[in-house]
Amino acid sequence: xxxxxxxxxxxxxxxxxxxxxxxxxxxxxxxxxxxxxxxxxxxxxxxxxxxxxxxxxxxxxxxxxxxxxxxxxxxxxxxxxxxxxxxxxxxxxxxxxxxxxxxxxxxxxxxxxxxxxxxxxxxxxxxxxxxxxxxxxxxxxxxxxxxxxxxxxxxxxxxxxxxxxxxxxxxxxxxxxxxxxxxxxxxxxxxxxxxxxxxxxxxxxxxxxxxxxxxxxxxxxxxxxxxxxxxxxxxxxxxxxxxxxxxxxxxxxxxxxxxxxxxxxxxxxxxxxxxxxxxxxxxxxxxxxxxxxxxxxxxxxxxxxxxxxxxxxxxxxxxxxxxxxxxxxxxxxxxxxxxxxxxxxxxxxxxxxxxxxxxxxxxxxxxxxxxxxxxxxxxxxxxxxxxxxxxxxxxxxxxxxxxxxxxxxxxxxx
Numbered sequence: 340x341x342x343x344x345x346x347x348x349x350x351x352x353x354x355x356x357x358x359x360x361x362x363x364x365x366x367x368x369x370x371x372x373x374x375x376x377x378x379x380x381x382x383x384x385x386x387x388x389x390x391x392x393x394x395x396x397x398x399x400x401x402x403x404x405x406x407x408x409x410x411x412x413x414x415x416x417x418x419x420x421x422x423x424x425x426x427x428x429x430x431x432x433x434x435x436x437x438x439x440x441x442x443x444x445x446x447x448x449x450x451x452x453x454x455x456x457x458x459x460x461x462x463x464x465x466x467x468x469x470x471x472x473x474x475x476x477x478x479x480x481x482x483x484x485x486x487x488x489x490x491x492x493x494x495x496x497x498x499x500x501x502x503x504x505x506x507x508x509x510x511x512x513x514x515x516x517x518x519x520x521x522x523x524x525x526x527x528x529x530x531x532x533x534x535x536x537x538x539x540x541x542x543x544x545x546x547x548x549x550x551x552x553x554x555x556x557x558x559x560x561x562x563x564x565x566x567x568x569x570x571x572x573x574x575x576x577x578x579x580x581x582x583x584x585x586x587x588x589x590x591x592x593x594x595x596x597x598x599x600x601x602x603x604x605x606x607x608x609x610x611x612x613x614x615x616x617x618x619x620x621x622x623x624x625x626x627x628x629x630x631x632x633x634x635x636x637x638x639x640x641x642x643x644x645x646x647x648x649x650x651x652x653x654x655x656x657x658x659x660x661x662x663x664x665x666x667x668x669x670x671x672x673x674x675x676x677x678x679x680x681x682x683x684x685x686x687x688x689x690x691x692x693x694x695x696x697x698x699x700x701x702x703x704x705x706x707x708x709x710x711x712x713x714x715x716x717x718x719x720x721x722x723x724x725x726x727x728x729x730x731x732x733x734x735x736x737x738x739x740x741x742x743x744x745x746x747x748x749x750x751x752x753x
Contacts, residue, residue: 413508420488448477
């Protein structure tokens, strides 16, 4: 690709200006209608590239096919990224800024001078001194998570369509809504997609490759208090909100929380408290890389709650648990060639393979358990979900190169 004029940076800067923030409080699919604005843009651009079947459906998914150009019987592979941005930080009126030949100095974002991106806080910036990086302007997130992935896949489609001499099997392109709110595959038509294996483009620094995620459950404690007029509540009133506070205060202080864990350690994390004096709920997420440990964490949480409830005999409690997603490594270990082929593509572009477990989940987790083994490839995004979010242009371009070699590896090995 030495003489190729990459389009990934230009595409990325256009895509991030389309507000696609998802909404965790919505029951719609997609959770916000504005995600479809980008879906339509992408489907139209894919058609213009020459992918005749490119389209978006009523749920905001984008499907497209790059037809095979080889006589080899190559499994159908899919490249996938999500179009939505996180609810954690505003995605409205994103102003992307291209910093050419980054000098290494602190970057003061122009729309809010208190927002400063520095090598001290983000040491990986040292790898981009003398290269171009992209940031937002200080009032919003950038949207590199995951529009960097979207732009990388779009540039790949453009390159392969313009270079038919590169042999590859059938390639499916999939863009999903609502990944940030845990609904990225909720309305996916897996049979229409028609792929055998997949790769998400939703990772960080160049060289990282992720084939392991948390396993995840949700939990809810519902506390039923006893209501009475507060003026005459002595001996009668049992305040559910106060019991909820006691349960939260009884959680482990120095372990089993996001604040105190790292690496492969799991956690119990309260994410929402709602209610009134009569009835209150506490919502939790439970995470661990070992699926069997989830039950241990849940039993511990239930035991903590029961100890608190024992002090309030007139009140009652319900404890509920439900599955959210599972560690994709449980599936990927059954298909080792998916990771092996990616590692070969990394080597061909001169990158080491840096394997890291994801302390979270991706669409790849659910796709893997839907029958589509799906690890995760880097995009170059950093400081995601924040006003400091940035991405290195050379990392995005390197990801395009990786995908170009990856499709050739699949063709050669078939």
